[in-house]
Amino acid sequence: MAWYDHSMSAPVANDVLPPGLSAADFAALLRSFAAALGQDAVLPCGADGDGAAEFRDPYSFPGWDDHWPSAVVQPGSVEDVQAVVRIARQYKVPLWTTSMGKNNAYGGPAPRVRGSVVVSMRRLNRVLEVNEELAYAVVEPGVSFFDLCAELRARGSGLWASIPDLGWGSVVGNAVDHGVGYLPGGNHADSQCGMEVVLASGEVLRTGMGAMTGNHAWHAHRRGFGPSVDNLFMQSNFGIVTKMGKWLTPRPEVYVPVEVHAPREQDLEALIDTMRVLLLDGTVGNVPLIGTATGAAAMMRPRSGWHAGDGPLPPEFYERAARELGLGYWNLRLALYGAEPVVDAQLARVKAAFARSLPAAEITARKIAGDDVSEQTVVTHPERVQAGVPGLALLDSLQWWGGVGGHLDFSPVAPLSGAHARALVKLIRPEVERAGLDFWPGTILTPRSFYMVSPLLYDTTNEAQVRAAYGVYQRLVAVVGEAGYGLYRGHIEFMDDIAARYDFGDHAMLRLYGTLKDALDPDGILSPGKQGIWPGSMRPA
């Protein structure tokens, strides 16, 4: 799979320094880290090696160095994290925290500010607790979805974890970046409960009930006494999360993955409006997704194997892809979980709803005993990812343009109605196709909103194509912003653009973030620029 591992294909010597630091001070900084954490915790960089190369954006054009880190430290304990923060304050050097470093399409492990020292949390990789009775796990940031699911299997646990499409990312990192998975509890930020955080002061904070020493409900009850601050440490640069409770879901008596294949481009609205009713009334309790056949087509063979030429994909492509793959133009997946009679009744309701709203759609469902679910029994990506069986299958789609595949994800949010989905498609598709790229949204549904995650695929070795993707991304931030839609997450290169769109009250929210940043991190060492939040010393006027 080396074709998508950009760091391996393009090692480049790293001679980047932190902003404002001399080479001598930088060397002293690294010696301080090594003295506190051990030499092996500091990856060799500069003349000593290219340990920092792996912490560049894997989907950037190889020569672009705006977001290259200067060095990498890998704490192995909470005390190590405290030491890193204290040393960084002493040298006034910007840190950039990553967990597994797999925030790909949004910058991967790469820092917003060139020369930041990456704090990789990979060594903090323990599953600290699995509570079978109360259905939660407590994990460190270096625990991937693969790790957590393997631990559940090894323990013979009766619990399933909600997972995103790719299993290599961090459970903590995904939650704190407002990530989404597909089981019940798939809003990962909302199914987080109880954190431990190292603040810029070096202090250790525990949130919610954990703010009381020895409290039994740290990971069972979301709030303590006073305002809940957990959300302050998500999509922010106010602290470094070192532990987190993740709510899990009991293995159901039966698991029923459902697919709805809708034949026509205009069926998107009915799909969404039908799902809204089923989500709001509790018939469906997981996180459904609607994709086009293009994603599945890309997992089979590159674009050139489907269509000759560079222009927008013609209607014939969509028809052929749907026919060959046995899919519709739009393909909805959802799943039901629970006692068999309840699930049977829910499934009947789902089928009846789509039979009414989309009589031409094909609905398939498969019933599997929860006890029987394994990598052997569930084999397709939709069936696995909704049953907590993690994988990397989606990476196969990166070969779409040939070369070395990469993508940016353009991810606006809207109220859950067909009309808004239609409006967003009309805004995004022409811009993407005008840039010579393909429009390929994965629309993720909550009961009242959707994320239209639109991956802009390109060949990272084709600079013109990478530039086209970056250009259209930036343009689209403005286009959807003008129309009243905001992004829920964004690539490091565009965080300021995205944040600037949140402008109510002359940018009151960004001003509040600045006030909080200055109060919580007066030296501005923690991930400056993340989500457009800058410390006073670096804040644009």
Add this chain to the structure above:
Amino acid sequence: MAWYDHSMSAPVANDVLPPGLSAADFAALLRSFAAALGQDAVLPCGADGDGAAEFRDPYSFPGWDDHWPSAVVQPGSVEDVQAVVRIARQYKVPLWTTSMGKNNAYGGPAPRVRGSVVVSMRRLNRVLEVNEELAYAVVEPGVSFFDLCAELRARGSGLWASIPDLGWGSVVGNAVDHGVGYLPGGNHADSQCGMEVVLASGEVLRTGMGAMTGNHAWHAHRRGFGPSVDNLFMQSNFGIVTKMGKWLTPRPEVYVPVEVHAPREQDLEALIDTMRVLLLDGTVGNVPLIGTATGAAAMMRPRSGWHAGDGPLPPEFYERAARELGLGYWNLRLALYGAEPVVDAQLARVKAAFARSLPAAEITARKIAGDDVSEQTVVTHPERVQAGVPGLALLDSLQWWGGVGGHLDFSPVAPLSGAHARALVKLIRPEVERAGLDFWPGTILTPRSFYMVSPLLYDTTNEAQVRAAYGVYQRLVAVVGEAGYGLYRGHIEFMDDIAARYDFGDHAMLRLYGTLKDALDPDGILSPGKQGIWPGSMRPA
């Protein structure tokens, strides 16, 4: 019902001044408020009248004046709130915000700091929007549950609102105090979406997607770009909420309230352990409650009508009350909502689960078409309060000790297991009975935790009994704290005691709250002392 309206029964002239303010400055302050908001927005106080009397704790002993306000202002618009904040900064006078003022058992509308100026939000009483499609309402803080439900009825809405036991409180006030109701979405803090807040600076902030001007998803999607700050404005003194989205639930095809009457005191553990499974697997989606027969007994007649003498209620009382009222020792209520076949299957599962775990328990259920639910068709308190039909029936229980009834609510939280419930009962009951009061918990269940809300009832005109209740409350904060349980909410008199128990990392959380308070409200004007959070100038060393 004047017997519980303490302010009417004991008017006392108000000559309280804000801390540090001379009588002349106070008069100037009131003139400033009147000039900005109009004379009718400033309630007469001192020699001019007793407008502030209604804003004392209705359940305090009448002579106790530790929490009396100096004056009351009633803004009628967001601009009015901004003006109040600016004037308060000018005079450095502490404000105390209340919505409907019905935070009874925790202090009602009364301020933590004597002499604070109460900002009553009652005039901001508009239901700004009801979105039928996306199932939410947008309300101002002066909208009570009665108001919201009346508005839904008047519009012929197909939506139900989750409500707490008493309907007179504010929808916003309840949510921002981490209040609980009993429908799906009954965790009112979690089913809030999108706020408008006036900060201590006088600026207006909109949260989540509302931070973008004209964003369509303000009340449909919980997060924007960057950390979500909504929770900072709950159980805090960091801002004044002026608008809030509240998620509603679609009127179900059928509504099935269920009761489980368990005969023995020791049945509590099995009730809770059975419910945990049903909540975690999604069979039950509302917020169930377990009470003793004492609550229902108190709604029929005073304690003296059940038991002669002052000692703890003997086993004979519990037997007789259960028999007369047709209840068990413990009485669980829950409700199912949805399509009839789904609900039928869920009900069968609920019945089977309790038949296994508590064969001696009696289970009753009633099926009502959602369209048929009204004040005429659902008449008992449990059936009404789980169907969004608000009332005041529970107030009848306040006559328990005779005189003028009042109570403090002692409300610890624990993981949802029978063992923890048993442990808390063992800790709380003896202390309460030693104080000459009755133990009468209402245990409110979430999928992983419970609140054991223990009202300490007393006759507010009996100073010795009020003192006994205050004494045992304070003692219990320490007793349950030592055992690893924290309170989710607390009376103004004990906020410091409760907050001090959240001591991890040498009180790291309280220190963080202080840092946030100083950054967001440098003059310390907003509700000083709320939840134990003090501005720098008033912070205990």
